[in-house]
Amino acid sequence: xxxxxxxxxxxxxxxxxxxxxxxxxxxxxxxxxxxxxxxxxxxxxxxxxxxxxxxxxxxxxxxxxxxxxxxxxxxxxxxxxxxxxxxxxxxxxxxxxxxxxxxxxxxxxxxxxxxxxxxxxxxxxxxxxxxxxxxxxxxxxxxxxxxxxxxxxxxxxxxxxxxxxxxxxxxxxxxxxxxxxxxxxxxxxxxxxxxxxxxxxxxxxxxxxxxxxxxxxxxxxxxxxxxxxxxxxxxxxxxxxxxxxxxxxxxxxxxxxxxxx
Ligand code: CO8
Numbered sequence: 001x002x003x004x005x006x007x008x009x010x011x012x013x014x015x016x017x018x019x020x021x022x023x024x025x026x027x028x029x030x031x032x033x034x035x036x037x038x039x040x041x042x043x044x045x046x047x048x049x050x051x052x053x054x055x056x057x058x059x060x061x062x063x064x065x066x067x068x069x070x071x072x073x074x075x076x077x078x079x080x081x082x083x084x085x086x087x088x089x090x091x092x093x094x095x096x097x098x099x100x101x102x103x104x105x106x107x108x109x110x111x112x113x114x115x116x117x118x119x120x121x122x123x124x125x126x127x128x129x130x131x132x133x134x135x136x137x138x139x140x141x142x143x144x145x146x147x148x149x150x151x152x153x154x155x156x157x158x159x160x161x162x163x164x165x166x167x168x169x170x171x172x173x174x175x176x177x178x179x180x181x182x183x184x185x186x187x188x189x190x191x192x193x194x195x196x197x198x199x200x201x202x203x204x205x206x207x208x209x210x211x212x213x214x215x216x217x218x219x220x221x222x223x224x225x226x227x228x229x230x231x232x233x234x235x236x237x238x239x240x241x242x243x244x245x246x247x248x249x250x251x252x253x254x255x256x257x258x259x260x261x
Pocket of ligand 1: 066069070142
């Protein structure tokens with residue numbers, strides 16, 4: 001695989017691509033070149049026929065401690081506005097069609113928390129340290145935090161966290177529904193994340209991509225439109241080979257051999 005300065009890429013199991021944020025001296029602070037590399041790696045995994053699902057992780061100590069405060073400090077309004085600062089971060093949510101699992105250990109603050117929330121699902125350690133501390137820096141979440149956190153845990157809790165900048169733990173993230181699961185150790189987190197990814201990689205890529213698409217639509221559409229959208233996609237999957245293969249295998253009590261078409 002390519003060599004990057006701020007990230008590592010790997011294929012820990014067949015069908016599973018992994019991006020590991022790797023800027024340990026700055027606790028994986030998300031400087032612009034890091035985001036550029038992340039986007040490139042995600043684009044490559046998204047385009048690869050070998051990849052079904054992507055894991056995004058950091059180190060035991062830090063998923064990411066936020067946008068790079070030292071880089072942002074001198075920015076002016078007109079620079080941020082005309083260069084569309086932070087906009088490139090959204091590639092992850094707009095262009096990557098394969099599921100991205102965030103495996104969060106240690107700090108996930110500010111832009112780090114927002115990056116984790118952009119992923120399709122989140123696993124973490126009990127002691128993971130989430131938060132939107134931007135108010136302490138005289139600013140606000142700028143990469144979707146005010147929207148995604150509120151969708152995930154409700155207005156009152158999100159408001160409290162964003163107005164105080166207070167951190168919350170992995171245990172709380174799981175209790176409030178932001179994280180799907182939490183684990184007592186870093187090793188358990190990484191092991192279970194990989195198992196989850198392997199399970200997903202064992203299914204039809206067509207069905208997996210459609211599952212991601214319909215669930216994410218629920219965040220943008222009202223219930224009625226969302227259910228209609230789902231039904232359209234459901235109908236369209238009768239045009240796939242894998243739907244025939246999956247249902248035939250069930251009836252014959254066999255393991256389906258997916259064609260991913
Ligand atoms: N940016 C730049 N450098 C950072 C960042 C960061 N976000 N976080 C940590 N670092 C650096 C430190 O400066 C330090 O560098 P050095 O060794 O050169 O002094 C190194 O990483 C290690 O950090 P600490 O010594 O502070 O480590 P501790 O273990 O003592 O503390 C903390 C860890 C609690 C995570 C602490 O580093 C911290 O509070 N970091 C900042 C957290 C934060 O406020 N994050 C939010 C940033 S704002 C943001 O993300 C906006 C999001 C969207 C952008 C929208 C803009 C329009």
